[in-house]
Each structure stands twice: as structure tokens, then as C-alpha cells.
Amino acid sequence: MPSILVIAETRDGTVRPTTLEALGEARRLGETLGLPVHAALIGSGITALAADLPGTAKVFTVDEPALADYSSDSYAVVAGQIVAESGADLVLLAATARGRDLAGRLAALLGAGLAQDCTATAVVEGELCLIRPVLGGRLRERVVCTGSPRLVTLRPKAFAAGPAAPAGEAVKLPVALDPSGIKAAVRQFLPAAGSLDVAEADIVVSGGRGVGGPEGFALLEQLAQVLGGAVGASRAAVDSGWRPHTDQVGQTGKVVSPRLYIACGISGAMQHLAGIEGARCVVAINRDPQAAIMQRADYAIAGDLFQVVPALVEALK
Amino acid sequence: MDIVVLIKHVPDTGAVIRLTADSADIAREDLKMVLNPYDEYAVEEALLLRERHGGTVTAVTLGPEEAQEALRTALAMGADEAVHLIDAAFAGGDALATARALAAALRRIPHDVILCGKQAVDDEVGEVGAAVAQMLGIGQALGVIRLEVEGTAFTAERPVEGGTEVVTGSLPAVITCTKGLNEPRYASLPGLMKAKRKEITRLGAADLGLPADQVGRQGSRTRRLDLSYPPVHSAGKVVGTDAGACGELVRLLREEAKVL
Numbered sequence: 163m164p165s166i167l168v169i170a171e172t173r174d175g176t177v178r179p180t181t182l183e184a185l186g187e188a189r190r191l192g193e194t195l196g197l198p199v200h201a202a203l204i205g206s207g208i209t210a211l212a213a214d215l216p217g218t219a220k221v222f223t224v225d226e227p228a229l230a231d232y233s234s235d236s237y238a239v240v241a242g243q244i245v246a247e248s249g250a251d252l253v254l255l256a257a258t259a260r261g262r263d264l265a266g267r268l269a270a271l272l273g274a275g276l277a278q279d280c281t282a283t284a285v286v287e288g289e290l291c292l293i294r295p296v297l298g299g300r301l302r303e304r305v306v307c308t309g310s311p312r313l314v315t316l317r318p319k320a321f322a323a324g325p326a327a328p329a330g331e332a333v334k335l336p337v338a339l340d341p342s343g344i345k346a347a348v349r350q351f352l353p354a355a356g357s358l359d360v361a362e363a364d365i366v367v368s369g370g371r372g373v374g375g376p377e378g379f380a381l382l383e384q385l386a387q388v389l390g391g392a393v394g395a396s397r398a399a400v401d402s403g404w405r406p407h408t409d410q411v412g413q414t415g416k417v418v419s420p421r422l423y424i425a426c427g428i429s430g431a432m433q434h435l436a437g438i439e440g441a442r443c444v445v446a447i448n449r450d451p452q453a454a455i456m457q458r459a460d461y462a463i464a465g466d467l468f469q470v471v472p473a474l475v476e477a478l479k
Numbered sequence: 480m481d482i483v484v485l486i487k488h489v490p491d492t493g494a495v496i497r498l499t500a501d502s503a504d505i506a507r508e509d510l511k512m513v514l515n516p517y518d519e520y521a522v523e524e525a526l527l528l529r530e531r532h533g534g535t536v537t538a539v540t541l542g543p544e545e546a547q548e549a550l551r552t553a554l555a556m557g558a559d560e561a562v563h564l565i566d567a568a569f570a571g572g573d574a575l576a577t578a579r580a581l582a583a584a585l586r587r588i589p590h591d592v593i594l595c596g597k598q599a600v601d602d603e604v605g606e607v608g609a610a611v612a613q614m615l616g617i618g619q620a621l622g623v624i625r626l627e628v629e630g631t632a633f634t635a636e637r638p639v640e641g642g643t644e645v646v647t648g649s650l651p652a653v654i655t656c657t658k659g660l661n662e663p664r665y666a667s668l669p670g671l672m673k674a675k676r677k678e679i680t681r682l683g684a685a686d687l688g689l690p691a692d693q694v695g696r697q698g699s700r701t702r703r704l705d706l707s708y709p710p711v712h713s714a715g716k717v718v719g720t721d722a723g724a725c726g727e728l729v730r731l732l733r734e735e736a737k738v739l
Binding site for chain 1: 600
């Protein structure tokens with residue numbers, strides 16, 4: 163029987179929030195299309211996590227010491243076997259770094275269509291259409307996958323997790339793996355020092371050319387701290403060496419979907435706006451009332467950020 | 480060392496984009512096209528590897544006639560050879576179909592390291608690198624900001640949510656590149672002159688032994704229905720022009736937008 167399969171991502175013994183978002187969408191699609199939803203758990207010592215996948219009919223687990231280190235080549239082989247075993251005709255993953263790493267490989271292994279980094283789904287005359295941004299978000303593309311199975315990765319934070327529900331029965335699949343056949347694997351994860359990743363934060367305070375230099379970012383860091391958010395930067399600020407490229411928000415940086423994005427001294431070039439398309443609420447603080455960011459912002463203060471940001475910190479305390 | 484770079488000719492990210500009348504594609508007339516920015520990091524990394532280890536850098540692209548400009552850019556930066564996969568049969572191919580053609584070409588081109596950009600700035604799919612790696616049965620590291628090659632092994636670092644992953648693997652492998660890996664060099668004047676004169680190898684579907692149903696539209700497993708403009712954001716509220724507006728802004732964020 164055709165079904166929907168969500169390939170779960172785990173880290174440090176927990177299921178990633180992005181997996182729960184994908185599972186939420188899988189369940190909504192399952193209801194619309196009349197399909198059961200299963201999940202796949204791949205790794206070592208992960209079987210117990212099956213209980214943390216609500217609304218599933220079955221959770222297929224492949225739990226092997228050889229899979230302790232993530233490897234796109236071995237995980238793709240295992241995922242392919244789970245797809246076959248589960249009879250899944252639609253496979254969903256979150257479009258995280260790892261999800262995209264696995265999806266491209268799995269698509270080639272299965273000869274399957276992959277709709278990558280989708281921000282919405284639609285069922286039109288019984289057919290699943292995927293909506294995804296292209297050209298830096300300047301346009302939206304509607305695509306369908308042809309043939310079976312179909313692979314879809316979902317943009318993080320673009321979908322809501324589902325309501326609480328019992329998880330499905332865990333079905334352990336035996337998979338014969340040759341550890342010496344593994345071609346590349348993740349051997350280490352180096353957590354970012356202290357700061358919250360802009361791509362994961364619910365609130366982002368971001369700075370651009372108007373901040374004038376690295377010292378100005380201290381004000382933004384204060385604001386971020388009071389809000390419990392992360393500090394981002396425009397390409398101009400990163401290219402000037404004021405902030406690391408891991409903080410860059412925009413088409414050639416990170417795409418962020420916070421509930422609140424405060425842009426300070428950022429003009430709002432198209433490529434930057436591409437990175438904040440998913441932001442629920444945008445606030446702009448810029449001396450130039452004609453700056454492009456002011457059109458995009460939901461609220462704006464057309465003033466000097468060096469006056470406004472400290473006042474905002476005070477108003478929030 | 481045999482280094483191959485897979486590149487793509489794409490619209491400039493600053494170009495004004497318009498839809499065709501039938502919303503099936505973007506209007507191509509007068510559209511400025513460039514070497515995919517992420518592929519610049521790949522070409523640069525290839526040149527750095529050649530400086531360190533010796534060998535040749537071959538740039539490969541699949542695309543229509545104009546795509547040869549991307550190859551000329553790579554040659555001008557310093558690539559030694561260029562291969563253009565060009566055939567009417569390749570038209571309309573998605574990432575899967577394109578990867579099949581590239582993999583077929585790579586089976587004929589010696590390769591120790593295959594580099595490409597993390598994704599193309601037009602379709603932003605980022606699938607070709609991984610698909611090629613799977614089709615060739617080799618390892619991958621995607622979105623890399625640091626790469627070391629030692630003998631037949633590589634170590635790479637790539638940013639992920641909340642940190643960095645260190646990936647190790649054997650060569651050959653596909654490495655896709657992103658900002659932070661290096662600073663791409665500008666083409667030199669002698670480089671540009673040499674690039675103009677360089678003969679580019681052209682390969683079609685028949686040269687690669689690829690039947691029509693494996694490439695182009697027929698070989699694709701995704702199909703675009705249409706393109707559309709995203710909803711326009713209506714201009715927001717200018718709350719004030721100085722620090723005095725902060726109290727009102729906080730109130731609006733709490734009570735109206737409900738984001739605080």
C-alpha cells in the first residue's frame with residue numbers, strides 16, 4: 163500500500179525539531195491523500211527515539227554500530243532499503259544540511275524526482291504539487307515529481323509540527339552493511355562557540371553597512387541578548403570583515419525564517435531579502451526612508467540606529 | 480592530480496528577472512549571464528589543489544551554446560581544459576537527468592577530485608553534486624568551507640545548524656563548495672586571451688552513449704508546472720523617526736504582530 167515516509171534526523175540522542183515539522187506536514191498530507199505515515203530512524207542507539215515520532219503508523223529503525231557516524235553513502239543505501247520495505251511512494255525530509263546531503267544521493271539511487279527546499283505543498287486534482295522559491299526568492303516555482311517514489315525536502319521552519327499523538331510500532335530492519343565500504347563520513351561535530359545559529363533562532367537582530375564597523379555590532383548583540391535571539395549580518399558587513407560568514411543572511415548566506423527579524427543599517431538588496439523571505443515580522447531601523455528594506459519591513463523606524471537600538475534595549479527591559 | 484570542476488552558466492543575481500508570457504520560464508533576452516557564483520569557489524579550489532599537488536584542472540558544463548562563456552571564465556581563471564556537454568537532447572533536463580549526463584562524461588575523464596558549487600543561484604536545487612557522487616559510486620562532502628587533500632584521502636569542514644561537521648573520506652569524491660572556502664581570483668589579461676583561443680571539447684548524448692530517455696525532459700523525474708511572482712509585501716508602518724518611537728514599536732510588536 164502506498165505510504166508517506168519521513169526520514170528522521172537525530173542529534174545527541176534527540177529527534178531534530180525540523181523532523182517534527184516534516185512529520186507534521188506528512189500527517190496533513192496523509193489525511194488529504196488518505197495515506198498512512200511512517201518514519202525511518204537510521205543510526206546507532208536510536209531505536210528508543212521511535213517513541214518521539216507522533217502520528218506514525220510504523221517507525222522503521224536500522225540501528226547498527228557501523229551507522230554511528232553519519233555517512234551520506236551508507237545512509238542512502240539504508241534509506242533506499244527502508245523505502246522499498248515500507249512501500250513509500252512519497253518520502254519527506256527536512257531541508258537541513260544533512261537532509262539535503264542525503265536527499266540528493268537518495269534521489270539518484272532510486273532514480274526518483276526530488277523537489278528540494280519546498281516552502282508549501284498543494285494537492286490539485288489529487289496530485290501533489292510542491293512550491294519552492296527560485297532565483298533568490300524573486301520567483302516561485304510549482305513542480306511535480308513524476309514516477310515513484312517521489313522525494314521532497316521541506317524548508318526548515320516553513321511548516322508546523324503536528325499535534326501530540328501516539329507513535330507507531332518500531333519495526334527493526336536488519337541491514338547488511340560493510341563498514342569498509344563507507345566512502346565518506348562525518349567524524350566530528352564542532353558546536354559553534356556559544357552563539358545561537360541565525361538559521362535556527364526565533365529572533366534575529368541583523369546589521370549591515372550602516373553599522374559602520376565591528377564595534378557597532380556590540381549594540382546589536384545587546385539587543386539580541388535582551389530578546390534571546392541571534393545576531394546576523396548582511397553580505398556588506400561580512401565582506402568588510404566585520405562579522406564571520408556563518409552569520410551572513412541572504413541568497414549567498416543563510417536563509418532564515420525567524421518570527422522576528424530586526425534589520426539595522428541594512429539597505430535591503432534583493433539578495434538579502436531573499437534570505438529573509440520566511441521571516442514572519444520584519445522591523446527595519448535605517449536612516450534612509452527610501453531604503454528598499456523599508457518596503458519589505460512590517461514596521462520601520464527611519465532613524466539613527468546608534469540612537470534607536472539602545473533605546474529599544476531599554477524599552478524591552 | 481586530475482581535478483574536474485562542474486560549472487553552470489546562470490543569470491546574474493543582480494539581473495532584473497521577468498517571466499515569459501506563459502509563465503513557463505524566465506525571459507532570456509538581454510539577460511546577463513555569469514559563471515555561477517558558488518562555482519567560482521570550486522574553480523578557485525581546483526586551482527589551489529593544482530598549485531599544491533600538480534596535475535590538471537578540467538572544467539565541465541552542460542548547457543546550450545552560450546554556456547561556453549562559463550567555460551571561458553574558468554579557463555581565464557586558470558583551468559587547463561574545458562568540456563562542453565551540448566545536445567538538443569539535454570534540453571529541459573532536471574538535476575537527475577543532468578547528473579546522468581555529467582556522470583557519463585566523468586567516466587571518460589580521469590578524476591581524483593570533482594568540485595562544484597553548492598548550488599546554482601537560479602534553480603537553487605543543489606542536487607547535481609550528490610547525484611553525480613551516487614552515480615559514480617564515490618563519496619561526497621557538500622557545502623564545504625575547508626578542504627584538505629592528502630594522498631587518496633580528504634578532510635573537509637562544512638557548516639551545519641549550530642556548528643561545523645568534519646567529514647573525512649577517500650578519493651575520488653565530489654566536494655561542493657560554498658562561501659568561506661577561498662577567495663576566487665580574477666581572470667588575468669593573459670588568462671582571458673588564452674581562454675578565447677582554447678579549443679573546447681564538445682560532447683553530445685551519442686558520444687556519451689546516452690539514450691534519449693535518460694537525459695533531457697524524458698530523463699527527468701520532476702516537471703515544472705509554472706513560475707509565479709511571490710505575493711508583494713505591502714509597505715509597513717513607519718512608527719517614527721528617532722529613539723522616541725521605541726516604546727510604540729515594542730507595543731506594536733507585542734500587541735499587534737504578537738511576536739514578543
